[in-house]
Amino acid sequence: xxxxxxxxxxxxxxxxxxxxxxxxxxxxxxxxxxxxxxxxxxxxxxxxxxxxxxxxxxxxxxxxxxxxxxxxxxxxxxxxxxxxxxxxxxxxxxxxxxxxxxxxxxxxxxxxxxxxxxxxxxxxxxxxxxxxxxxxxxxxxxxxxxxxxxxxxxxxxxxxxxxxxxxxxxxxxxxxxxxxxxxxxxxxxxxxxxxxxxxxxxxxxxxxxxxxxxxxxxxxxxxxxxxxxxxxxxxxxxxxxxx
Amino acid sequence: xxxxxxxxxxxxxxxxxxxxxxxxxxxxxxxxxxxxxxxxxxxxxxxxxxxxxxxxxxxxxxxxxxxxxxxxxxxxxxxxxxxxxxxxxxxxxxxxxxxxxxxxxxxxxxxxxxxxxxxxxxxxxxxxxxxxxxxxxxxxxxxxxxxxxxxxxxxxxxxxxxxxxxxxxxxxxxxxxxxxxxxxxxxxxxxxxxxxxxxxxxxxxxxxxxxxxxxxxxxxxxxxxxxxxxxxxxxxxxxxxxxxxxxxxxxxxxxxxxxxxxxxxxxxx
Ligand SMILES: Nc1ncnc2c1ncn2[C@@H]1O[C@H](COP(=O)(O)OP(=O)(O)OP(=O)(O)O)[C@@H](O)[C@H]1O
Ligand SMILES: [Mg+2]
Numbered sequence: 001x002x003x004x005x006x007x008x009x010x011x012x013x014x015x016x017x018x019x020x021x022x023x024x025x026x027x028x029x030x031x032x033x034x035x036x037x038x039x040x041x042x043x044x045x046x047x048x049x050x051x052x053x054x055x056x057x058x059x060x061x062x063x064x065x066x067x068x069x070x071x072x073x074x075x076x077x078x079x080x081x082x083x084x085x086x087x088x089x090x091x092x093x094x095x096x097x098x099x100x101x102x103x104x105x106x107x108x109x110x111x112x113x114x115x116x117x118x119x120x121x122x123x124x125x126x127x128x129x130x131x132x133x134x135x136x137x138x139x140x141x142x143x144x145x146x147x148x149x150x151x152x153x154x155x156x157x158x159x160x161x162x163x164x165x166x167x168x169x170x171x172x173x174x175x176x177x178x179x180x181x182x183x184x185x186x187x188x189x190x191x192x193x194x195x196x197x198x199x200x201x202x203x204x205x206x207x208x209x210x211x212x213x214x215x216x217x218x219x220x221x222x223x224x225x226x227x228x229x230x231x232x233x234x235x236x237x238x239x240x241x242x243x
Numbered sequence: 244x245x246x247x248x249x250x251x252x253x254x255x256x257x258x259x260x261x262x263x264x265x266x267x268x269x270x271x272x273x274x275x276x277x278x279x280x281x282x283x284x285x286x287x288x289x290x291x292x293x294x295x296x297x298x299x300x301x302x303x304x305x306x307x308x309x310x311x312x313x314x315x316x317x318x319x320x321x322x323x324x325x326x327x328x329x330x331x332x333x334x335x336x337x338x339x340x341x342x343x344x345x346x347x348x349x350x351x352x353x354x355x356x357x358x359x360x361x362x363x364x365x366x367x368x369x370x371x372x373x374x375x376x377x378x379x380x381x382x383x384x385x386x387x388x389x390x391x392x393x394x395x396x397x398x399x400x401x402x403x404x405x406x407x408x409x410x411x412x413x414x415x416x417x418x419x420x421x422x423x424x425x426x427x428x429x430x431x432x433x434x435x436x437x438x439x440x441x442x443x444x445x446x447x448x449x450x451x452x453x454x455x456x457x458x459x460x461x462x463x464x465x466x467x468x469x470x471x472x473x474x475x476x477x478x479x480x481x482x483x484x485x486x487x488x489x490x491x492x493x494x495x496x497x498x499x500x501x502x503x504x505x506x507x508x509x510x511x512x
Contacts, residue, residue, distance in 0.1 A: 142446050144400030145393050161446060163396040181444070 037099060038064075040091075041073045045082055051090060058094060069099045071120055080107035088115055134172065142178065143168060153189075164204065170194070177243075180206075187231075196229040199243045211236050245353040248360050249378040250421075251402075253394030255365030257386045258423035261459055262481070263362035264292045265470040266382070269485030271326035272470075275357045278317065281331035282374035283364040284339055290330045293320065294466025304332040307344035313351050322471070327356070337370035345373050367401060376407050380417045382450060386424045387435040392444050395420075399447065419450035421484060426455040427500040438498050451484030453477050454497040 044050060058065055070091070074082070084101070091098055100118030101108070109119050137151035139158050145165030149156065156170035161178035168174055168182065171189040173196065180198035187194030187209035196206050201223050206213050208231045218224070218238070226243035229236060250263040260283070267279035280303060281289035290296040295318050301311035306329075320326035329352075332339065352359050363374035375381060381402050385395040402416045403409055409416070422441055429435040442449055458475030462468060470481040476497050483493050 141403070144403070145397040147400045147404070161444075163400075163444070164393050165397065166400075179443075 035069075037069055037071050039071045039073050039102070040096075041075070042087070043076050045077060045079060047083075047086055047090065050087070054090070054094060066095045067097060069097050071099055072101045073103050073122070074101055074108060075103035077108065078105060080105060082108060084108060084111045084117075085115055088117070136172075137170070143182065145182070150188075156186075162198075162203075173197070183207075185212075186229075192231050194230075197227070197241065197243075199226050201225070201227045201229070201238070206236075208236060213238075245356060246358055246379050247349060247353075247377050248358060248380045248382060249363055249375045250360060250382045250384055251363040251371065251375055251398050252365065252384040252391070253367060253371075253398040254386070254391045257384050257391055258453065258459075259365075259384050260289050260292055260362050261463065261469065262382065262384050262421055262423060262453070263360050264289060264468040265478075265481040266485055266488070267358070267360040268320075268323060268326060268468040269470045269482060270358050270360075270488070271320070271323045273485065273489060274325060276325050276355065277358040277360065278327040278329055278352055278356045279360040279362060280329040280352075281362050282340070282370055283362065284331045284335050284337045284370055285333065286364065287331035287333050289362050290318075290328060291466060292463045293328050293468065295320070295328055295330075296466070299330045302330045302332040303348065304335045304339045306348050307339065307341065313348065322467075337364065337368060337373075340370060340373040342373065342376060346377060349377050367397065371398075372401070372405060375402055375416075376405070378402070378406060378416050379408075380419065382419055382421050383445070383447065384421045384423055385441060385445070387422060387426075387430065387437070387441055389436070392436065392441055395445055399445065418447040419488075420445055420447050421450050421453065423453040424455045425452050425498065427498060431500055438495070449495070450487055451480055452495055452498050453480045453484070 142160035155172035166182035176198035456477035
């Protein structure tokens with residue numbers, strides 16, 4: 001028998017060897033599945049009112065609630081001082097099983113985590129704002145002074161140059177396979193992950209999600225050749241690329 | 244098939260009228276029936292450069308308005324029998340040109356000419372738009388400096404969006420770069436953009452490079468298109484450009500600084 005540390009070590013080695021040899025079947029397995037849960041919407045902060053209404057509902061249809069897993073929607077509660085713990089106590093005292101909360105303001109999310117409740121993202125949100133399929137706009141010509149090109153809801157690819165006095169704008173990223181001399185505005189609808197890539201950067205202005213650089217900022221940064229301009233947090237950066 | 248050529252630039256004073264006169268004369272000298280039209284209504288000077296200002300009776304606007312017929316307004320060049328000039332009106336403004344009126348005159352001219360050269364006014368207003376609207380080919384006249392290049396870029400954009408060919412989705416207007424008033428020594432000293440710089444920015448094929456030359460002013464003062472002065476570098480450069488327009492392949496001259504040659508050093512100029 002060795003020391004306790006040695007035993008721990010032995011067990012780890014055993015485990016490793018067995019798993020490598022395929023003799024080890026894990027006792028845990030993670031799989032995705034979806035369930036339909038009832039959602040209880042809390043529309044008021046006053047605990048007495050809530051208690052009274054809840055007891056009324058339970059009296060009418062107890063079989064609906066008792067023992068059933070419930071998610072609490074607190075979308076309408078905007079008070080960060082709302083006491084989730086009292087609410088949880090109330091519900092558990094009525095034999096309701098609280099799985100988690102949804103649509104909470106950040107402070108209440110934190111309270112929920114401390115109470116051991118799951119914070120659940122509602123699938124409803126994406127139904128409200130259906131994501132449009134992303135499209136790419138490809139322009140196979142040089143963009144001249146005075147011209148403006150906008151790629152709504154997607155990326156913009158220019159196979160050519162962008163002249164001084166021309167503007168290229170995209171909700172997504174902008175790629176210029178030529179010299180970028182005019183203005184380029186990527187992430188125009190706020191996408192901070194958008195980038196601007198150009199074969200040669202001599203731009204009047206580059207901007208991503210509203211953060212911008214002028215010619216002099218680009219020069220100070222030493223960006224004159226091929227580059228990828230992106231946001232690092234709130235700050236623009238440019239990485240030189242050899243294209 | 245008649246070819247309609249606009250000589251355009253955006254920026255003023257870059258040499259459009261000088262080039263229109265030279266190129267029209269050059270095409271006629273090569274035996275092609277050519278007419279050159281002054282679109283600079285109110286500021287006409289093509290007739291001065293062509294040396295026919297005293298013979299202007301009727302003008303382009305008179306023909307559009309039906310106040311004169313085309314043959315009354317056309318002036319036959321006195322040096323070259325294949326060349327005609329349609330002068331601008333000095334008393335009207337640029338809005339006298341309508342798309343319909345210009346189209347009508349151009350189609351009448353197309354019946355008797357091989358080349359129609361349109362000398363555009365500066366700017367991007369109605370006059371310039373009318374001059375480029377019906378073009379098959381554009382000679383984008385540019386000086387080797389930043390503002391001229393920028394304006395030429397703007398005009399190329401207009402050719403690609405506002406011309407008849409663009410509007411009707413036809414084969415696009417062919418664009419050629421004519422770099423004028425080029426002074427190699429000022430390029431070497433960094434005061435001017437080089438041929439390569441301008442070509443790179445505008446990204447259209449180069450038709451010719453016309454050097455900055457005293458002979459141009461002399462020619463316009465005497466009302467003789469500079470291309471007729473084959474002693475001058477500018478005249479020779481215009482002849483080369485006309486030859487290229489007609490499909491010849493020629494090397495570009497006058498684009499590097501002139502070194503004083505052995506004979507010149509001995510005999511002087
Ligand atoms: N190659 C050249 N060398 C020297 N001077 C030149 C040259 N080309 C043009 N010029 C001069 O530049 C001036 C403007 O020329 P021109 O009238 O042809 O330009 P433009 O583009 O027609 O001007 P506008 O826009 O007013 O119609 C004239 O004085 C002309 O003599
Ligand atoms: Mg002129």
